[in-house]
Amino acid sequence: MTSPRRCFIFGFFFLWLASLSFASAYNARPKLIVVIVIDQFRGDYLERYRDLFGEGGFRLFLDHGANFSECNYNYANTRTAPGHATLFSGAYSDGHGIMANEWWDPQKRRVVTSIQDDQAKLVGVNSSAPGSSPRNLLADTLGDELKLATQGKSRVFAIALKDRAAVLSAGFSADGAYWIDQETGLWITSTYYRSELPKWALEFNDSKRAEKYLNQQWKDSNGNALRTTTPPPGKEAGFGELVGSTPFANDYEFDFARELISSEKLGDGPATDLLVIGLSGNDILGHEVGPDSPQMEAMTLATDRQLAAFFDFLKHQIGLANVWLALSADHGIAPLPVVASRLRVPAxxxxxxxxxxxxxxxxxxxxxxxxxxxxxxxxxxxxxxxxxxxxxxxxxxxxxxxxxxxxxxxxxxxxxxxxxxxxxxxxxxxxxxxxxxxxxxxxxxxxxxxxxxxxxxxGISEGTDHTSPYSYDTHVPLAFYGLPFQPGTYRTHAEPVDLAVTLASLLGINPPTHAIGRVLAEGLAVPQQDRSHAMGNSR
Ligand SMILES: [Zn+2]
Missing domain, CATH: 3.30.1360.150 (Gyrase A; domain 2)
Known part of the structure; x- marks a missing residue:
């Protein structure tokens, strides 16, 4: 029989041990994970433009991160809503339920969007349009699992120009999903998340930052004007129409992302926070001009500079050693049929x-x-x-x-x-x-x-599109940066469903409910303890 005194000492010892192991496991985790999802960013762009990229943008992933160059969606629904749902649920449409951006609803007898929610209202803009929510998702997301594992202590946000990109990335339990009202350029959300915008977002909207990007000329690196954001004379045009297909759309998103990180103090809480940034401008332009146009090259190089500036902000704000970054896309894009036809490829x-x-x-x-x-x-x-x-x-x-x-x-x-x-x-x-x-x-x-x-x-008379099961639509980047990753280019089989599964495994939390991806183990650095253990075994 043990004496109460011995019990007491043992109790203390185990408490101390428990706190020690918790602390060491916890310290291995980052303060913030940022996932960048570029709408319509094909997997081959990273190699195609590699030599033109500057320091610290895409090359942070290419030179200092784990880059999975052969990542393909293994389904045919290569559209925005299914793509974002796939990346964050680690499952395909047969798991997460989102197979298209919109579909015919036989009960309502009309087309509904993947995130439309008649029970919710938009917040931050005067609009009679229905609100948005993730209610059509049939699986949970990486953010939800992070929330569950930390009893809500992790903070989870997603922002994008497009509502579906923000809502489906964020999952059910997110603290916020914000997107841009196409007409006014205001950042908005839905009553699903909150009844009014937080003070910092209201102030951001009041500062009329959107207007800064109107009446601008987008020029390439040689100073040639590519596009203007000035409304055509005598014609009303909304923010999305004028700015959406230029790099200014992504600039405006990064403005908001910086404000969100500072105001919500992301990376400064008791648990790992998650921020998803969906860059939508690349898709809007790509549909018009195609993947092989000089404009798309200029857009990609602009995205590179924007990423470098944003990562520099993270470095000063939180420290890159405390951050994990991931990069992917929701789908690729077909070449303009006229361009493929010129090369005698049937299109x-x-x-x-x-x-x-x-x-x-x-x-x-x-x-x-x-x-x-x-x-x-x-x-x-x-x-x-x-x-x-x-x-x-x-x-x-x-x-x-x-x-x-x-x-x-x-x-x-x-x-x-x-x-x-x-x-x-x-x-x-x-x-x-x-x-x-x-x-x-x-x-x-x-x-x-x-x-x-x-x-x-x-299926459009002009421009180009995605939504095929073919490589030009399925091939996307998948790259990681951060302490747990072993820098290198990995040409092994990878799928977007691996993103959430790999991050969940590294965080020591459950993968999302329907996840079918694998842990991209070949891209992981061997941790110190495991390395000494492995060496011990080999002796
Ligand atoms: Zn698109």
């Missing part, structure tokens, strides 16, 4: 509206001769959203209706198709492509058919 600008008419015409001839019906409600190339009521009127159920639509899509030039019913059953060929479409499935949004597009075809 085409297709009109989604025309394709939809063609498919509906064929379905009407087959299912309701003499009566033209809108069986395909919207065609967000290459996904067709079907009107179940139109099929019900001719007594056709989901299985047959989706197959009929798929066959009509084949005849309109699609390479193949996967129906919602088929994907829900997991009924796909046991191939790499089959797996990509299995990962693309979501139960949300009523009946649909995912068309397999011909490579280098886009």
């Amino acid at each position: 085409a600008n297709l009109s989604a509206a025309q394709l939809r008419r063609q498919i509906n015409q064929r379905l009407s001839e087959q299912l309701s001769p003499g009566h033209a019906a809108e069986y395909v409600k919207t065609l967000d190339y290459p996904i067709a959203w079907l009107d179940s009521e139109a099929f019900a009127a001719v007594k056709i159920g989901e299985e047959d209706g989706e197959r009929d639509a798929g066959e009509a899509m084949l005849r309109a030039g699609f390479r193949g198709y996967y129906t919602r019913a088929q994907l829900a059953r997991g009924d796909v060929p046991n191939t790499e492509t089959g797996l990509k479409y299995l990962h693309s499935y979501s139960p949300q949004g009523g009946w649909y058919v995912m068309g397999v597009p011909a490579p280098f075809t886009v």
Whole structure:
């Protein structure tokens, strides 16, 4: 039997041991993690422009970080909302439920966005538009797991020009998600997060920082004017339209990010904080000019300088030894079809509206001769959203209706198709492509058919687009900077789902609920204790 005195001493000893191990594990963690997600930043840009980058921007990752150069999305939903949901849930659409930016809602009988929430209202702007929330997410995120592990002590924020990029990166439990009102340029949020903007954000908006970026000329490094943010004479134009496709949009985002870090004292709390910055300007420009244009090069080099300045701010504010950084993108982009065609690569600008008419015409001839019906409600190339009521009127159920639509899509030039019913059953060929479409499935949004597009075809008459299962859309950067990473270029298989899983593992917390990624162990530095242990074993 142990005496109370011995018990007391042992108790103290174990308490001391426990506090020691907690302290040492805790000290290995960073004060702040910043994840930069560049909207439409293709995986090959880092190599293409490497020699043109300055110090401390992208080269912080390339020269001093762990750079996974062969990172590809393993699904077909290469759009903004699914991309951000994938990066932070560590799962694909079949896990997190976000398969598109918007979809046809059969109950509401209208198109809804991935983050639209009729229960919520926008905060920070006078608008009758519905608010936003992550309620359509079917999985939690890295930020949520950080919150759960620290009982809310970690602070989690996401900002972006686009609402969906901010909301889906932030997850359910975030302290804030902020995005830019397209009309006014004001930073806004939703009542899901808070009923009014914090004082610092109100002051930021009141300082009219958005106006600083109007009536500006964007020039390349040779001084050539590329674009202006002056409204065309006699025409009203919103902030998004004027500034969105220039580097000024990203400048404005970094202004806000700096203000957020200082005012919320990120990196100064009792637990690791997380900030996601979604840079959206690159995507808006890229759709217009394509990935191979001089403007895109100038935009990428501007992003490089902006990152260098921001990382310098982090260095002075928090110290880079206390920060982990990660870089990725939500999707890539197809070359402009005209550019690919010039090189004799088969490519085409297709009109989604025309394709939809063609498919509906064929379905009407087959299912309701003499009566033209809108069986395909919207065609967000290459996904067709079907009107179940139109099929019900001719007594056709989901299985047959989706197959009929798929066959009509084949005849309109699609390479193949996967129906919602088929994907829900997991009924796909046991191939790499089959797996990509299995990962693309979501139960949300009523009946649909995912068309397999011909490579280098886009569903818009001008410019270019993404949303294919092909490398130009799936290949994105994935790079890390910080003490736990072993600098180098890693050409091993990597996927965006690995980001949240790797960071969660390093933090010693659970990965997000539906995560399927792997820990990118080859890019990790061997910690001191493990190294001495390994050496001891080898003796
Ligand atoms: Zn886009």
